[in-house]
Amino acid sequence: MVTGHTVKAFDDELGQLRALVSEMGGLAEAAISEAIQSLVRRDLGGAARVVDQDRRIDEIEAQIEREVVRMIALRAPMADDLREILAAMKISSVIERIGDYAKNIAKRVPLLQDARGLEPLSILPSMARLVSEMVHNVLDAFVARDPKAALAVCESDRAVDDFYNSLFRTLLTYMLENPHTITSATHLLFIAKNLERIGDHATNVAEMVYFAATGRQMVERAKGDDTLIPVKE
Amino acid sequence: MVTGHTVKAFDDELGQLRALVSEMGGLAEAAISEAIQSLVRRDLGGAARVVDQDRRIDEIEAQIEREVVRMIALRAPMADDLREILAAMKISSVIERIGDYAKNIAKRVPLLQDARGLEPLSILPSMARLVSEMVHNVLDAFVARDPKAALAVCESDRAVDDFYNSLFRTLLTYMLENPHTITSATHLLFIAKNLERIGDHATNVAEMVYFAATGRQMVERAKGDDTLIPVKE
Numbered sequence: 001m002v003t004g005h006t007v008k009a010f011d012d013e014l015g016q017l018r019a020l021v022s023e024m025g026g027l028a029e030a031a032i033s034e035a036i037q038s039l040v041r042r043d044l045g046g047a048a049r050v051v052d053q054d055r056r057i058d059e060i061e062a063q064i065e066r067e068v069v070r071m072i073a074l075r076a077p078m079a080d081d082l083r084e085i086l087a088a089m090k091i092s093s094v095i096e097r098i099g100d101y102a103k104n105i106a107k108r109v110p111l112l113q114d115a116r117g118l119e120p121l122s123i124l125p126s127m128a129r130l131v132s133e134m135v136h137n138v139l140d141a142f143v144a145r146d147p148k149a150a151l152a153v154c155e156s157d158r159a160v161d162d163f164y165n166s167l168f169r170t171l172l173t174y175m176l177e178n179p180h181t182i183t184s185a186t187h188l189l190f191i192a193k194n195l196e197r198i199g200d201h202a203t204n205v206a207e208m209v210y211f212a213a214t215g216r217q218m219v220e221r222a223k224g225d226d227t228l229i230p231v232k233e
Numbered sequence: 234m235v236t237g238h239t240v241k242a243f244d245d246e247l248g249q250l251r252a253l254v255s256e257m258g259g260l261a262e263a264a265i266s267e268a269i270q271s272l273v274r275r276d277l278g279g280a281a282r283v284v285d286q287d288r289r290i291d292e293i294e295a296q297i298e299r300e301v302v303r304m305i306a307l308r309a310p311m312a313d314d315l316r317e318i319l320a321a322m323k324i325s326s327v328i329e330r331i332g333d334y335a336k337n338i339a340k341r342v343p344l345l346q347d348a349r350g351l352e353p354l355s356i357l358p359s360m361a362r363l364v365s366e367m368v369h370n371v372l373d374a375f376v377a378r379d380p381k382a383a384l385a386v387c388e389s390d391r392a393v394d395d396f397y398n399s400l401f402r403t404l405l406t407y408m409l410e411n412p413h414t415i416t417s418a419t420h421l422l423f424i425a426k427n428l429e430r431i432g433d434h435a436t437n438v439a440e441m442v443y444f445a446a447t448g449r450q451m452v453e454r455a456k457g458d459d460t461l462i463p464v465k466e
Contacts, residue, residue: 069315076309082302086322093323172419176412182405186422193423 010075017067017088018143024060024095025139027053029132031102032198036128038109039191047109050102057099064092087212091142094201094208098135101194101201108187118174118184127163127195130156134202138209147213153206154218160199167192243308250300250321251376257293257328258372260286262365264335265431269361271342272424280342283335290332297325320445324375327434327441331368334427334434341420351407351417360396360428363389367435371442380446386439387451393432400425 031050038046068089071077077085134156141149171185171192210218264283271279301322304310310318367389374382404418404425443451 065319069312069319072305072315073312079302079306082305086298086302089319090326093326172415175408175415179409179412182408182415186401186405186419189419190426193426 006075010071010077010081013067013071013075014081014084014088017064017071017085020060020064020067021088021092021095022139022143024057024064024092024099025135027057027060028095028098028102029135031057031099032105032128032132032135032195035102035105035109036125038106039112040122040125042109042113044110047106050106054099054103057096061092061096065089084212087208091205091208094205095135098198098201101198105191105194108191111187112184114184118171118181118188123163123167123170124188124191124195127160127167127192130160130163131195131198131202134160134199138202138205141206142209145209145213147210150206150209150213151218154203157199157203160196164192164196239308243304243310243314246300246304246308247314247317247321250297250304250318253293253297253300254321254325254328255372255376257290257297257325257332258368260290260293261328261331261335262368264290264332265338265361265365265368265428268335268338268342269358271339272345273355273358275342275346277343280339283339287332287336290329294325294329298322317445320441324438324441327438328368331431331434334431338424338427341424344420345417347417351404351414351421356396356400356403357421357424357428360393360400360425363393363396364428364431364435367393367432371435371438374439375442378442378446380443383439383442383446384451387436390432390436393429397425397429 031053034046035050037043038050068085071085072082075081134153137149137156138153140146141153168189171189174181175185207218210216264286267279268283270276271283301318304318305315308314367386370382370389371386373379374386401422404422407414408418440451443449
Protein backbone atom coordinates (compact mmCIF):
# COMPACT_ATOMS: atom_id res chain seq x y z
CA MET A 1 0.00 0.00 0.00
CA VAL A 2 1.29 3.44 -0.89
CA THR A 3 0.97 5.86 2.02
CA GLY A 4 1.92 9.54 2.28
CA HIS A 5 4.86 8.40 4.33
CA THR A 6 6.08 6.08 1.54
CA VAL A 7 5.71 8.80 -1.09
CA LYS A 8 7.77 11.17 1.08
CA ALA A 9 10.48 8.54 1.57
CA PHE A 10 10.56 7.89 -2.17
CA ASP A 11 10.85 11.59 -3.01
CA ASP A 12 13.67 11.96 -0.50
CA GLU A 13 15.50 9.03 -2.06
CA LEU A 14 14.99 10.41 -5.55
CA GLY A 15 16.40 13.72 -4.30
CA GLN A 16 19.46 11.92 -2.93
CA LEU A 17 19.88 10.07 -6.21
CA ARG A 18 19.82 13.37 -8.11
CA ALA A 19 22.33 14.83 -5.65
CA LEU A 20 24.68 11.91 -6.32
CA VAL A 21 24.40 12.41 -10.10
CA SER A 22 25.07 16.10 -9.55
CA GLU A 23 28.14 15.41 -7.40
CA MET A 24 29.44 13.06 -10.09
CA GLY A 25 28.90 15.77 -12.70
CA GLY A 26 30.79 18.29 -10.59
CA LEU A 27 33.76 15.94 -10.42
CA ALA A 28 33.70 15.38 -14.19
CA GLU A 29 33.50 19.13 -14.79
CA ALA A 30 36.51 19.70 -12.52
CA ALA A 31 38.40 16.89 -14.25
CA ILE A 32 37.98 18.57 -17.65
CA SER A 33 39.33 21.91 -16.39
CA GLU A 34 42.19 20.35 -14.46
CA ALA A 35 43.23 18.15 -17.37
CA ILE A 36 43.48 21.16 -19.67
CA GLN A 37 45.20 23.30 -17.01
CA SER A 38 47.76 20.52 -16.57
CA LEU A 39 48.27 20.43 -20.32
CA VAL A 40 48.83 24.17 -20.61
CA ARG A 41 51.11 24.34 -17.57
CA ARG A 42 52.91 21.08 -18.44
CA ASP A 43 51.99 19.97 -14.93
CA LEU A 44 52.63 16.22 -14.79
CA GLY A 45 51.53 16.00 -11.14
CA GLY A 46 48.22 17.68 -11.92
CA ALA A 47 47.64 15.33 -14.86
CA ALA A 48 48.39 12.31 -12.67
CA ARG A 49 45.85 13.55 -10.10
CA VAL A 50 43.13 13.78 -12.79
CA VAL A 51 43.87 10.19 -13.82
CA ASP A 52 43.78 9.11 -10.19
CA GLN A 53 40.58 10.94 -9.24
CA ASP A 54 38.66 9.30 -12.08
CA ARG A 55 38.30 6.30 -9.78
CA ARG A 56 36.04 8.36 -7.52
CA ILE A 57 33.72 9.07 -10.47
CA ASP A 58 33.57 5.35 -11.24
CA GLU A 59 32.77 4.61 -7.60
CA ILE A 60 29.85 7.02 -7.56
CA GLU A 61 28.49 5.42 -10.73
CA ALA A 62 28.55 2.01 -9.02
CA GLN A 63 26.92 3.54 -5.93
CA ILE A 64 24.13 5.03 -8.09
CA GLU A 65 23.48 1.68 -9.70
CA ARG A 66 23.21 -0.06 -6.31
CA GLU A 67 20.86 2.69 -5.12
CA VAL A 68 18.70 2.31 -8.26
CA VAL A 69 18.40 -1.45 -7.75
CA ARG A 70 17.54 -0.92 -4.06
CA MET A 71 14.92 1.77 -4.78
CA ILE A 72 13.19 -0.25 -7.49
CA ALA A 73 13.15 -3.42 -5.38
CA LEU A 74 11.97 -1.63 -2.23
CA ARG A 75 9.58 0.98 -3.63
CA ALA A 76 8.22 -0.73 -6.76
CA PRO A 77 7.84 2.69 -8.42
CA MET A 78 5.17 3.30 -11.06
CA ALA A 79 6.04 4.06 -14.68
CA ASP A 80 6.81 7.79 -14.34
CA ASP A 81 8.94 7.45 -11.21
CA LEU A 82 10.64 4.43 -12.71
CA ARG A 83 11.57 6.44 -15.80
CA GLU A 84 13.09 9.13 -13.57
CA ILE A 85 15.18 6.57 -11.73
CA LEU A 86 16.36 4.90 -14.93
CA ALA A 87 17.17 8.33 -16.41
CA ALA A 88 19.41 9.05 -13.40
CA MET A 89 21.20 5.73 -14.02
CA LYS A 90 21.64 6.41 -17.73
CA ILE A 91 22.91 9.93 -17.08
CA SER A 92 25.41 8.64 -14.54
CA SER A 93 26.84 6.26 -17.12
CA VAL A 94 27.28 9.15 -19.59
CA ILE A 95 29.07 11.19 -16.90
CA GLU A 96 31.33 8.24 -16.26
CA ARG A 97 32.33 8.40 -19.91
CA ILE A 98 32.87 12.15 -19.73
CA GLY A 99 35.23 11.46 -16.82
CA ASP A 100 37.05 8.94 -19.02
CA TYR A 101 37.53 11.52 -21.76
CA ALA A 102 38.99 13.98 -19.22
CA LYS A 103 41.29 11.20 -18.01
CA ASN A 104 42.35 10.46 -21.59
CA ILE A 105 43.29 14.12 -22.04
CA ALA A 106 45.33 14.03 -18.82
CA LYS A 107 47.12 10.89 -20.03
CA ARG A 108 48.41 12.76 -23.06
CA VAL A 109 50.00 15.53 -20.99
CA PRO A 110 53.32 13.66 -20.54
CA LEU A 111 53.47 13.15 -24.33
CA LEU A 112 53.19 16.88 -24.99
CA GLN A 113 56.11 18.20 -22.98
CA ASP A 114 57.76 19.64 -26.08
CA ALA A 115 54.68 21.03 -27.84
CA ARG A 116 55.93 24.60 -27.40
CA GLY A 117 54.70 27.19 -29.87
CA LEU A 118 51.66 25.26 -31.01
CA GLU A 119 48.93 27.91 -30.96
CA PRO A 120 46.04 25.48 -30.19
CA LEU A 121 47.53 25.16 -26.71
CA SER A 122 45.93 28.55 -26.10
CA ILE A 123 42.65 27.79 -27.94
CA LEU A 124 41.98 24.47 -26.19
CA PRO A 125 41.31 26.09 -22.77
CA SER A 126 38.44 28.14 -24.26
CA MET A 127 36.99 25.02 -25.84
CA ALA A 128 37.40 23.17 -22.53
CA ARG A 129 35.64 26.00 -20.66
CA LEU A 130 32.72 25.75 -23.08
CA VAL A 131 32.28 21.99 -22.68
CA SER A 132 32.71 22.21 -18.86
CA GLU A 133 29.90 24.76 -18.84
CA MET A 134 27.74 22.43 -20.93
CA VAL A 135 28.31 19.64 -18.40
CA HIS A 136 27.54 22.06 -15.54
CA ASN A 137 24.40 23.48 -17.18
CA VAL A 138 22.98 20.15 -18.25
CA LEU A 139 23.21 18.86 -14.67
CA ASP A 140 21.50 22.02 -13.40
CA ALA A 141 18.79 21.37 -16.00
CA PHE A 142 18.51 17.77 -14.78
CA VAL A 143 18.15 18.77 -11.12
CA ALA A 144 15.66 21.55 -11.97
CA ARG A 145 13.86 19.38 -14.62
CA ASP A 146 14.13 22.36 -16.93
CA PRO A 147 13.61 21.50 -20.63
CA LYS A 148 14.49 25.04 -21.81
CA ALA A 149 17.87 24.90 -20.11
CA ALA A 150 18.41 21.48 -21.73
CA LEU A 151 17.69 22.98 -25.16
CA ALA A 152 20.22 25.76 -24.52
CA VAL A 153 22.91 23.14 -23.82
CA CYS A 154 22.27 21.56 -27.22
CA GLU A 155 22.73 24.91 -28.88
CA SER A 156 26.18 25.35 -27.32
CA ASP A 157 27.22 22.16 -29.05
CA ARG A 158 27.38 23.97 -32.38
CA ALA A 159 30.03 26.30 -30.95
CA VAL A 160 32.00 23.27 -29.73
CA ASP A 161 31.89 21.76 -33.22
CA ASP A 162 33.06 25.08 -34.68
CA PHE A 163 35.98 25.12 -32.25
CA TYR A 164 36.87 21.59 -33.20
CA ASN A 165 36.70 22.20 -36.94
CA SER A 166 38.82 25.31 -36.60
CA LEU A 167 41.41 23.47 -34.48
CA PHE A 168 41.44 20.61 -36.97
CA ARG A 169 42.28 22.98 -39.84
CA THR A 170 44.84 24.88 -37.78
CA LEU A 171 46.63 21.72 -36.69
CA LEU A 172 46.70 20.40 -40.24
CA THR A 173 48.41 23.57 -41.45
CA TYR A 174 51.00 23.23 -38.67
CA MET A 175 51.70 19.68 -39.75
CA LEU A 176 51.99 20.69 -43.38
CA GLU A 177 54.30 23.61 -42.66
CA ASN A 178 56.51 21.80 -40.23
CA PRO A 179 56.59 18.00 -40.16
CA HIS A 180 58.36 18.13 -36.79
CA THR A 181 55.06 19.17 -35.21
CA ILE A 182 53.16 16.14 -36.54
CA THR A 183 53.42 14.03 -33.38
CA SER A 184 52.43 16.84 -31.02
CA ALA A 185 49.73 18.12 -33.36
CA THR A 186 48.25 14.62 -33.60
CA HIS A 187 48.01 14.36 -29.82
CA LEU A 188 46.41 17.83 -29.66
CA LEU A 189 43.95 16.73 -32.35
CA PHE A 190 42.91 13.77 -30.19
CA ILE A 191 42.55 16.08 -27.19
CA ALA A 192 40.30 18.41 -29.21
CA LYS A 193 38.34 15.35 -30.34
CA ASN A 194 37.92 14.25 -26.71
CA LEU A 195 36.52 17.69 -25.83
CA GLU A 196 34.20 17.53 -28.82
CA ARG A 197 32.95 14.10 -27.67
CA ILE A 198 32.31 15.52 -24.19
CA GLY A 199 30.13 18.18 -25.85
CA ASP A 200 28.24 15.41 -27.68
CA HIS A 201 27.71 13.51 -24.45
CA ALA A 202 26.44 16.63 -22.64
CA THR A 203 24.02 17.04 -25.56
CA ASN A 204 22.85 13.44 -25.17
CA VAL A 205 22.18 14.09 -21.48
CA ALA A 206 20.28 17.25 -22.45
CA GLU A 207 18.08 15.13 -24.72
CA MET A 208 17.38 12.71 -21.85
CA VAL A 209 16.55 15.62 -19.49
CA TYR A 210 14.24 17.12 -22.12
CA PHE A 211 12.47 13.81 -22.68
CA ALA A 212 12.09 13.14 -18.95
CA ALA A 213 10.65 16.63 -18.38
CA THR A 214 8.31 16.87 -21.39
CA GLY A 215 7.62 13.30 -22.50
CA ARG A 216 8.62 14.42 -26.02
CA GLN A 217 11.78 13.77 -28.01
CA MET A 218 13.87 16.81 -28.82
CA VAL A 219 13.78 17.47 -32.59
CA GLU A 220 16.11 14.98 -34.23
CA ARG A 221 19.66 16.23 -34.48
CA ALA A 222 22.59 14.60 -36.15
CA LYS A 223 24.15 12.49 -33.46
CA GLY A 224 27.71 11.55 -32.87
CA ASP A 225 30.28 12.98 -35.15
CA ASP A 226 29.31 16.29 -36.70
CA THR A 227 32.86 17.33 -37.31
CA LEU A 228 33.44 15.71 -40.63
CA ILE A 229 34.37 18.51 -42.92
CA PRO A 230 36.27 17.64 -46.06
CA VAL A 231 39.61 19.32 -45.63
CA LYS A 232 41.67 19.87 -48.74
CA GLU A 233 45.32 20.73 -48.60
CA MET B 234 1.72 -13.40 -5.55
CA VAL B 235 4.37 -15.03 -7.67
CA THR B 236 3.07 -18.20 -9.31
CA GLY B 237 4.81 -20.70 -11.57
CA HIS B 238 2.88 -19.13 -14.40
CA THR B 239 4.27 -15.67 -13.59
CA VAL B 240 7.82 -16.98 -13.35
CA LYS B 241 7.44 -18.65 -16.75
CA ALA B 242 6.10 -15.43 -18.27
CA PHE B 243 8.98 -13.46 -16.76
CA ASP B 244 11.58 -15.90 -18.09
CA ASP B 245 10.02 -15.71 -21.54
CA GLU B 246 10.14 -11.95 -21.46
CA LEU B 247 13.75 -11.96 -20.28
CA GLY B 248 14.53 -14.31 -23.17
CA GLN B 249 12.89 -11.89 -25.60
CA LEU B 250 14.83 -9.01 -24.10
CA ARG B 251 18.08 -10.90 -24.60
CA ALA B 252 17.06 -11.69 -28.18
CA LEU B 253 16.50 -7.98 -28.86
CA VAL B 254 19.93 -7.10 -27.44
CA SER B 255 21.42 -9.85 -29.59
CA GLU B 256 19.65 -8.58 -32.73
CA MET B 257 20.95 -5.08 -32.00
CA GLY B 258 24.46 -6.47 -31.62
CA GLY B 259 24.17 -8.30 -34.94
CA LEU B 260 23.27 -5.03 -36.65
CA ALA B 261 26.20 -3.21 -35.03
CA GLU B 262 28.57 -6.01 -36.06
CA ALA B 263 27.32 -5.79 -39.66
CA ALA B 264 27.65 -2.00 -39.60
CA ILE B 265 31.35 -2.25 -38.65
CA SER B 266 32.14 -4.65 -41.51
CA GLU B 267 30.08 -2.73 -44.06
CA ALA B 268 31.61 0.61 -43.08
CA ILE B 269 35.13 -0.76 -43.61
CA GLN B 270 34.16 -2.57 -46.83
CA SER B 271 32.74 0.71 -48.14
CA LEU B 272 35.98 2.45 -47.19
CA VAL B 273 38.17 -0.08 -48.97
CA ARG B 274 35.97 -0.20 -52.09
CA ARG B 275 35.34 3.57 -52.10
CA ASP B 276 31.65 2.65 -52.14
CA LEU B 277 29.73 5.83 -51.32
CA GLY B 278 26.35 4.10 -51.59
CA GLY B 279 27.40 1.42 -49.12
CA ALA B 280 28.66 4.07 -46.70
CA ALA B 281 25.37 5.99 -46.98
CA ARG B 282 23.46 2.77 -46.18
CA VAL B 283 25.51 2.24 -43.01
CA VAL B 284 24.69 5.80 -41.89
CA ASP B 285 21.03 5.24 -42.71
CA GLN B 286 20.69 1.86 -41.02
CA ASP B 287 22.04 3.23 -37.75
CA ARG B 288 18.51 4.52 -37.14
CA ARG B 289 17.30 0.92 -36.79
CA ILE B 290 19.87 0.32 -34.02
CA ASP B 291 18.63 3.45 -32.21
CA GLU B 292 15.03 2.25 -32.55
CA ILE B 293 15.81 -1.12 -30.98
CA GLU B 294 17.53 0.65 -28.07
CA ALA B 295 14.37 2.70 -27.46
CA GLN B 296 12.28 -0.47 -27.74
CA ILE B 297 14.49 -2.23 -25.17
CA GLU B 298 14.09 0.67 -22.76
CA ARG B 299 10.30 0.63 -23.08
CA GLU B 300 10.33 -3.14 -22.54
CA VAL B 301 12.54 -2.76 -19.43
CA VAL B 302 10.16 -0.17 -17.93
CA ARG B 303 7.16 -2.40 -18.71
CA MET B 304 8.76 -5.54 -17.23
CA ILE B 305 9.84 -3.80 -14.03
CA ALA B 306 6.43 -2.14 -13.56
CA LEU B 307 4.47 -5.31 -14.36
CA ARG B 308 6.63 -8.04 -12.81
CA ALA B 309 8.26 -6.20 -9.87
CA PRO B 310 11.35 -8.43 -10.24
CA MET B 311 13.56 -9.26 -7.25
CA ALA B 312 17.13 -8.03 -7.00
CA ASP B 313 18.83 -10.71 -9.18
CA ASP B 314 16.27 -10.54 -11.97
CA LEU B 315 16.28 -6.78 -11.75
CA ARG B 316 20.05 -6.71 -12.20
CA GLU B 317 19.71 -8.89 -15.30
CA ILE B 318 17.14 -6.54 -16.79
CA LEU B 319 19.21 -3.45 -16.02
CA ALA B 320 22.30 -5.16 -17.47
CA ALA B 321 20.39 -5.72 -20.73
CA MET B 322 19.50 -2.02 -20.79
CA LYS B 323 23.06 -0.93 -20.10
CA ILE B 324 24.46 -3.28 -22.74
CA SER B 325 21.98 -1.98 -25.31
CA SER B 326 23.19 1.56 -24.71
CA VAL B 327 26.80 0.46 -25.27
CA ILE B 328 25.78 -1.25 -28.52
CA GLU B 329 24.04 1.94 -29.60
CA ARG B 330 27.39 3.71 -29.19
CA ILE B 331 29.19 0.97 -31.13
CA GLY B 332 26.68 1.61 -33.93
CA ASP B 333 27.55 5.31 -33.76
CA TYR B 334 31.26 4.57 -34.15
CA ALA B 335 30.52 2.43 -37.23
CA LYS B 336 28.40 5.29 -38.58
CA ASN B 337 31.24 7.75 -37.94
CA ILE B 338 33.59 5.53 -39.94
CA ALA B 339 31.08 5.41 -42.81
CA LYS B 340 30.78 9.22 -42.74
CA ARG B 341 34.49 9.54 -43.45
CA VAL B 342 34.33 7.38 -46.59
CA PRO B 343 33.47 10.34 -48.91
CA LEU B 344 36.47 12.23 -47.49
CA LEU B 345 38.86 9.46 -48.40
CA GLN B 346 38.21 9.11 -52.11
CA ASP B 347 41.81 9.99 -52.95
CA ALA B 348 43.60 8.04 -50.20
CA ARG B 349 45.19 5.71 -52.74
CA GLY B 350 48.41 4.01 -51.81
CA LEU B 351 48.02 4.40 -48.06
CA GLU B 352 48.93 0.97 -46.76
CA PRO B 353 46.65 1.11 -43.66
CA LEU B 354 43.70 0.79 -46.03
CA SER B 355 44.67 -2.87 -46.17
CA ILE B 356 45.38 -3.22 -42.43
CA LEU B 357 42.15 -1.63 -41.23
CA PRO B 358 39.94 -4.53 -42.48
CA SER B 359 41.84 -6.99 -40.27
CA MET B 360 41.44 -4.68 -37.29
CA ALA B 361 37.74 -4.29 -38.13
CA ARG B 362 37.32 -8.08 -38.36
CA LEU B 363 38.87 -8.43 -34.90
CA VAL B 364 36.56 -5.87 -33.25
CA SER B 365 33.48 -7.26 -35.07
CA GLU B 366 34.36 -10.66 -33.64
CA MET B 367 34.67 -9.14 -30.17
CA VAL B 368 31.18 -7.65 -30.51
CA HIS B 369 29.86 -10.99 -31.78
CA ASN B 370 31.53 -13.04 -29.06
CA VAL B 371 30.57 -10.76 -26.19
CA LEU B 372 26.91 -11.00 -27.18
CA ASP B 373 27.18 -14.79 -27.37
CA ALA B 374 28.70 -14.65 -23.88
CA PHE B 375 25.80 -12.44 -22.73
CA VAL B 376 23.12 -14.79 -24.11
CA ALA B 377 24.91 -17.89 -22.70
CA ARG B 378 25.84 -16.09 -19.42
CA ASP B 379 29.34 -17.40 -19.96
CA PRO B 380 31.99 -15.58 -17.84
CA LYS B 381 34.90 -17.46 -19.49
CA ALA B 382 33.85 -16.31 -22.93
CA ALA B 383 33.58 -12.77 -21.54
CA LEU B 384 37.17 -12.99 -20.27
CA ALA B 385 38.37 -14.15 -23.70
CA VAL B 386 36.84 -11.02 -25.26
CA CYS B 387 38.85 -8.82 -22.90
CA GLU B 388 42.01 -10.58 -23.96
CA SER B 389 41.38 -9.80 -27.63
CA ASP B 390 41.38 -6.13 -26.71
CA ARG B 391 45.16 -6.22 -26.34
CA ALA B 392 45.48 -7.23 -29.99
CA VAL B 393 43.19 -4.36 -30.98
CA ASP B 394 45.40 -1.90 -29.08
CA ASP B 395 48.48 -3.37 -30.80
CA PHE B 396 46.82 -2.86 -34.18
CA TYR B 397 45.98 0.70 -33.27
CA ASN B 398 49.45 1.55 -32.01
CA SER B 399 51.02 0.05 -35.11
CA LEU B 400 48.65 1.98 -37.41
CA PHE B 401 49.34 5.17 -35.47
CA ARG B 402 53.10 4.81 -36.05
CA THR B 403 52.64 3.85 -39.70
CA LEU B 404 50.37 6.79 -40.44
CA LEU B 405 52.76 9.19 -38.74
CA THR B 406 55.61 8.04 -40.94
CA TYR B 407 53.43 8.54 -44.02
CA MET B 408 52.67 12.08 -42.90
CA LEU B 409 56.33 12.80 -42.22
CA GLU B 410 57.49 11.40 -45.55
CA ASN B 411 54.81 13.01 -47.65
CA PRO B 412 52.86 15.99 -46.31
CA HIS B 413 50.27 15.49 -49.08
CA THR B 414 49.00 12.45 -47.22
CA ILE B 415 48.35 14.36 -43.98
CA THR B 416 44.63 14.95 -44.52
CA SER B 417 43.88 11.37 -45.57
CA ALA B 418 46.15 9.91 -42.92
CA THR B 419 44.41 11.97 -40.24
CA HIS B 420 41.00 10.62 -41.29
CA LEU B 421 42.39 7.08 -41.29
CA LEU B 422 43.80 7.71 -37.82
CA PHE B 423 40.33 8.67 -36.57
CA ILE B 424 38.87 5.57 -38.21
CA ALA B 425 41.46 3.40 -36.45
CA LYS B 426 40.63 5.22 -33.21
CA ASN B 427 36.92 4.49 -33.73
CA LEU B 428 37.69 0.78 -34.14
CA GLU B 429 39.85 0.89 -31.04
CA ARG B 430 36.99 2.49 -29.07
CA ILE B 431 34.62 -0.24 -30.32
CA GLY B 432 37.06 -2.77 -28.86
CA ASP B 433 36.99 -0.87 -25.56
CA HIS B 434 33.20 -0.88 -25.54
CA ALA B 435 33.05 -4.62 -26.28
CA THR B 436 35.41 -5.05 -23.32
CA ASN B 437 33.11 -2.97 -21.11
CA VAL B 438 30.19 -5.21 -22.09
CA ALA B 439 32.34 -8.26 -21.31
CA GLU B 440 32.92 -6.85 -17.82
CA MET B 441 29.17 -6.40 -17.33
CA VAL B 442 28.49 -9.96 -18.55
CA TYR B 443 31.18 -11.30 -16.21
CA PHE B 444 29.74 -9.39 -13.26
CA ALA B 445 26.15 -10.45 -14.03
CA ALA B 446 27.23 -14.12 -14.28
CA THR B 447 29.61 -14.35 -11.31
CA GLY B 448 28.66 -11.46 -9.00
CA ARG B 449 32.38 -10.53 -9.00
CA GLN B 450 34.18 -7.69 -10.76
CA MET B 451 36.69 -8.71 -13.38
CA VAL B 452 40.23 -7.87 -12.20
CA GLU B 453 40.76 -4.15 -12.69
CA ARG B 454 42.09 -3.27 -16.08
CA ALA B 455 43.13 0.10 -17.37
CA LYS B 456 39.99 1.55 -18.88
CA GLY B 457 39.49 3.82 -21.82
CA ASP B 458 42.51 4.88 -23.72
CA ASP B 459 45.33 2.38 -23.59
CA THR B 460 46.87 3.58 -26.80
CA LEU B 461 48.99 6.38 -25.48
CA ILE B 462 52.45 5.52 -26.54
CA PRO B 463 54.94 8.33 -26.74
CA VAL B 464 55.89 8.54 -30.39
CA LYS B 465 59.10 10.34 -31.25
CA GLU B 466 59.85 11.47 -34.75
